[in-house]
Amino acid sequence: MKTKDFFGKFVSGYLWGNLLAMALVVVALAFGVKIGLEIYTHHGEGIKVPDLSKMTYEKAYQLLESDGLLIQVSDSGYNKKLPADCILAQTPGPGTEVKQGHVIYVTVNSPSSPSFAIPDIVDNSSFREAEAKLMALGFKLLPPKYVVGEKDWVYGILSRGRQVNTGDVVSISTPLTLLVGNGHYGDDDDISYTDASDYDGMSMEYQYDDEQPTDIREEPAVYE
Secondary structure (H helix, E strand, C coil): CCHHHHHHHHHCHHHHHHHHHHHHHHHHHHHHHHHHHHHHCCCCCCEECCCCCCCEHHHHHHHHHHCCCEEEEEEEECCCCCCCCEEEEEECCCCCEECCCCEEEEEEECCCCCEEECCCCCCCCEHHHHHHHHHHHCCCECCCEEECCCCCEEEEEEECCEEECCCCEEECCCCEEEEEECCCCCHHHCCCCCCHHHCCCCCEEEEEECCEEEEEEECCCCCC
C-alpha cells in the first residue's frame, strides 16, 4: 500500500461518518441514562415532611405511608404529660423536603419513666461530681442533707427516705437526696446534722467568784 493511499483513508468521508455516528450514540446513551436516573430518583420532586409531634405512632405511620414515606423508631423518651406511644421528636424535621421512600426517624414516648442503676458515687465523689453524674442520667435532686464528714463529700443517697446503693435501679421520676459532709471532724462531732439552717448555736451561763468562773452550764449544740 502506498503512503498516499494509507493517509487517504484517514480523510475519507466514510471514516469520519462512522466516528460521528459513534459519538452520537455515546451522547444519546449518556442522555438516556441521565433521564432514566432523574425519573428513577424523582429528580426535582420533593415531599414535605409533616409535623408528627404528639401524634400516635399508628397515625404517624398512616400519614407518612399515604405520602410515600417510611417511618422507623430510633429512640424512646418519657414525658408524663403525654400519652404513651406518641411521637416526641422526628428527623428530618417538619417542612423538610425529601424524596419518595425516604425514612423518617422518630422518638416515641415510653409508657413509664426509664430507670437507671445508681453510679459509683457514694464515698467516691464530691457533691458537684455526683450531682453532674446523676443529672446527666436524668435524675432530679432535692436539696442535700448534711452529715458529719469531709466538706462536700458524698456519703450516701436517699430515695424517698430509703438509702440506695451503687447498682440499685431507680426510676428517674423518683427524686434523690445526697448525704453530703458538713466539714465537721473530731470525737466531739458525733451529731446528726441535716441542714445548716437548723443550727441553733450554743448558749453558756457563767457565775463568777472573784472574776473566776465557778460554775459553767453549757448547752450543747443540737443539729437536727
